[in-house]
Amino acid sequence: MSSQRIDPPAPGGVLTAALDIGGTKIAGALVTTDGTVVHRVRRTTPAREPVGTLLDTVHQVVNALAASPLWEGVRALGIGSAGPVDLSRGTVSPVNIPAWRDFPLAASVGAHPAVAHRPVVLAGDAVAMAAAEHRHGAARGHGNALCLVVSTGVGAGLILDGRVHQGLTGNAGHLGHISVDFDGEPCPCGARGCLEGIASGPALTRHALSLGWRPDATADASAVAAAARTGDEAALAAFDRAARALAAGIAATAALVEIDIAVVGGGVAQSGEVLFTPLGHHLRRYAAMPFVRHLRAVPAGRGSDAGLVGAAVLAEAAVEDALAHSSR
């Protein structure tokens, strides 16, 4: 396990603990109210192991956070988890963690002795990312925003009227599984032509290969991006198709709820201009109605710690809401 201190917070500063739980890693952090990560822990997710081993790993991450002298200042704990999640029941069923189906994650973390009495707030990872980008990143100052994570999958979260919009079960804004190609490939979710099946890193890599791109080494989205930068036509076409699917999804969202910015993060977004140039081009074509014509898609501002920072933002907001209610 790596465990590393970064900057101490201001004396007496309030901190929020955060967990980011995904199929490859379980990360933990202590986060200040201005979104700075001051203590960080990370373990590999034993994704194929039984329920108990997985929970043990989560508790080890909490132990490592609680061992910090800063733990005293922690007011609440936020969890961003790979989905689907069910906030109404506090459970998660991450696609890439098969042993957890309707797993009571919020209660299991809340039962850790060090967490005792502190509120535990659960959210989906893409919603957490949206919260981070809205409070401390590229969507800051925007009342209505769509924040996407484009990597192994495609996830998204919505900011509406200045607030994170989670929906009844916490999955609102799940853009990866809207259909942008009605007769397209069947998707594991049961639908056809889902955005994720076209724009995710593995999907665009498969498409580049099908068009004749031949990788020098590993065939992944960053290798396709490198080839696209050298002018490889198959690689450029694969990015163009992914960008077009993303633009259609973003434009549909804009027409539906009038967002004024789309923030795009995740591994595929790190390809930079190879993605954002065709994305801007297709967005101008699909976002055609006068009220969405100004719409822009921009790179995320918070990088890979957005999930942790967002989980902390949501937990902080829940504490503030509770305090406001109790003082009324």
Ligand SMILES: [Zn+2]
């Ligand atoms: Zn689907």
